[in-house]
Amino acid sequence: MILYDNDLDADAYPVRLLLSLLNLGCERVIADSSPLALRGHGPRGPVLDDGGVRVVGAAAVLRHLAACHAPDWLPRSPGPVDSLFTSLTSPRFAPRQARLLALFTAEGAPPGLVEEATRWLQDLDDQVTLGEFDGHLWFAGKRPTIVDLAAFGPAALSADYGVEQDPFPALRRWIRRVRALPGFVPMPGVPQFY
Amino acid sequence: MPVSLSGGVEPGARTGTSVSAQPVVVWRGQDGVVRAWADRCPHRGMRLSLGFVRDNTLTCIYHGWSFGWLADGDGGDGKCLAVPSHPGAAPPAKASVPALPAAEALGMIWVGTGPGDTTVPPDAGRGREAVHPVRSVTVQAPAPALRAALEAAPPPGTETAETTEADGGLIAFNGPAVRVLAAIQDRGDGAAAAHVVTTRADTPTRKALCLWAALVRDRLAAVMLP
Numbered sequence: 001m002i003l004y005d006n007d008l009d010a011d012a013y014p015v016r017l018l019l020s021l022l023n024l025g026c027e028r029v030i031a032d033s034s035p036l037a038l039r040g041h042g043p044r045g046p047v048l049d050d051g052g053v054r055v056v057g058a059a060a061v062l063r064h065l066a067a068c069h070a071p072d073w074l075p076r077s078p079g080p081v082d083s084l085f086t087s088l089t090s091p092r093f094a095p096r097q098a099r100l101l102a103l104f105t106a107e108g109a110p111p112g113l114v115e116e117a118t119r120w121l122q123d124l125d126d127q128v129t130l131g132e133f134d135g136h137l138w139f140a141g142k143r144p145t146i147v148d149l150a151a152f153g154p155a156a157l158s159a160d161y162g163v164e165q166d167p168f169p170a171l172r173r174w175i176r177r178v179r180a181l182p183g184f185v186p187m188p189g190v191p192q193f194y
Numbered sequence: 195m196p197v198s199l200s201g202g203v204e205p206g207a208r209t210g211t212s213v214s215a216q217p218v219v220v221w222r223g224q225d226g227v228v229r230a231w232a233d234r235c236p237h238r239g240m241r242l243s244l245g246f247v248r249d250n251t252l253t254c255i256y257h258g259w260s261f262g263w264l265a266d267g268d269g270g271d272g273k274c275l276a277v278p279s280h281p282g283a284a285p286p287a288k289a290s291v292p293a294l295p296a297a298e299a300l301g302m303i304w305v306g307t308g309p310g311d312t313t314v315p316p317d318a319g320r321g322r323e324a325v326h327p328v329r330s331v332t333v334q335a336p337a338p339a340l341r342a343a344l345e346a347a348p349p350p351g352t353e354t355a356e357t358t359e360a361d362g363g364l365i366a367f368n369g370p371a372v373r374v375l376a377a378i379q380d381r382g383d384g385a386a387a388a389h390v391v392t393t394r395a396d397t398p399t400r401k402a403l404c405l406w407a408a409l410v411r412d413r414l415a416a417v418m419l420p
Contacts, residue, residue: 126408129329133397133404166210166243167332167387169202176207191255193246 003061004031005046010099010157011058011089012046013187014149018062021149021183022070059089062146073149075140081147084139088150095120095154098161109161117154118163124155125168132170137177144181152178157189196377196389198303199327203228208252210243213305215382218294219243220303223250223262230296230305231272235259236289251275261291300364301325301391302377325375328390328403331411335418337380340388341365343414349374349406351399374403 003019003026005012019026031047045058048065055064066073075081087093094116098109109117131137139147156175158165165172178184179194186192197211197220208221210233217233219242231252233243240256247253251262258278263271272291277283295306333340344365345355352369367374372394379387390407392400 126404129404130401133401164210167330167385169198169209169330172202172207172209173204176204191244191246193253193255 001026001051002029002049003027003046004029004049006030006032007188008103009046010096010153010160010187010189013153013190014146015046015048015058015061015065016185016187017149017152018065018070018073018146020185021181022065022073023183024065024069057089058150059085062089062150066146072143073146075145075147077140081140081145085147085150088147088154093154095158095161099154099157102161114161114163117158117161121155121158121163121165121168121171124151124174125171128170128174132173137174144178148174148178153187153190157187160189195305195307196302196379196387197230197305199330199389199391200228200298200301200303201327202330203303206247208243208245208247210241211379212381212383212385213294214307214380216307217241217243218305219245219252220296220305221247221252223247225250228296228298228303229271230294230303231261232292232294234291236274236291242291259289300375300377301327302389323373323393325391325393326395326400328374328392328400329407330387330389331407332381332385332387333411333415333418334385335414336384337378337386339418340386340414341378343410344376344378344388347406347410347413349403372399376407 001024003015005015005028046061048055048061050064050068055061094113098113098117101109101113136142138144139151152175155171165175195213197213197218198209203209203220203222205222205224205226208219211218211220218230219233220228220230222228231242233241235242235254235256237254237259238256240254242252242254245253245255251260253260259274260276261272262275263273271293274285274289277285297304348355348367351372352367352374354368355365357363357365363378365376372392374390374392377389379389381387388407390403392403394400
């Protein structure tokens with residue numbers, strides 16, 4: 001198995017996380033994906049070569065890895081979780097765009113986009129807050145799924161686009177839960193020590 | 195002043211907040227004790243709220259200076275306990291983080307704005323029934339506006355609201371079957387937070403109160419838009 005990505009690519013981060021959590025051996029080839037994706041051309045996110053099968057894009061790679069190697073990590077009820085997953089992996093997803101513009105352009109992220117990203121964090125906090133009352137510590141219920149991993153990057157990397165997690169207690173608890181998963185790996189902006 | 199619900203800072207967790215515009219790091223050691231310190235490392239000024247908790251010490255993420263308190267009880271929170279780059283040397287005695295008084299009452303963490311000022315409501319919890327956490331909401335609005343917004347839209351099941359200054363300005367919403375307590379945090383940085391608890395333990399009531407708090411927050415945020 002070969003993963004083409006780079007350390008700064010937040011789209012590929014959930015893939016690296018899942019590979020590590022599942023303890024799947026994988027060769028990594030550094031590919032220049034983030035700034036290219038920002039300009040709207042070039043490969044979109046990570047590419048996985050799994051024994052000759054080539055999967056392109058974070059969403060497809062996550063689904064492929066879970067389906068082939070760890071069906072437990074697929075959300076059992078599609079519906080709302082599916083649509084959350086779709087929005088998370090969309091190129092127009094505000095936290096993703098805000099981070100790319102903040103990190104890779106001189107102008108930085110426009111305030112409107114940062115506000116939209118902040119609202120996303122707040123929505124996440126609202127959702128986790130309600131879920132915790134029902135004992136749902138993860139987005140799809142009682143077990144972590146690829147949706148948690150896909151949401152983790154843009155949430156944990158919020159400082160990259162200038163937004164703090166401090167006002168969102170449930171979000172912080174969920175971040176600590178993801179970080180506590182055996183095999184968790186950090187990325188630049190997600191410190192090892194926490 | 196209230197800064198969080200108790201569950202907002204678990205053992206081993208830290209968070210930044212703001213008390214009357216003063217940046218504060220609130221953290222809980224594995225001993226379960228909550229501490230509130232100035233959010234600034236005395237070494238290079240890094241925010242300690244970006245650091246990490248190990249056992250009962252808080253370590254700065256920048257150069258790894260650790261802070262805690264000495265077991266021999268000479269007083270003094272926030273003492274520097276270790277500097278990784280000088281493992282053999284005694285930690286600098288003058289490098290300590292100013293500590294603020296912190297305490298837990300009514301299911302919330304309260305932090306004083308200066309030494310000697312606990313700002314924990316003096317009668318908090320006394321003679322009151324047990325409370326259960328609902329949630330905290332933060333909004334970009336002045337504290338009086340958040341207070342007014344909450345009072346103007348009392349939670350479902352309550353009929354009267356009373357505010358007691360002796361209770362740190364706590365708003366108590368009273369109903370026949372439920373009491374809801376909301377404590378307002380004036381962050382002083384243009385934002386305010388409400389920390390909400392209730393006397394009811396059942397999930398449907400607390401979820402309904404969660405939605406209520408979020409609704410008040412969202413309505414106020416819409417009004418505050420420039």
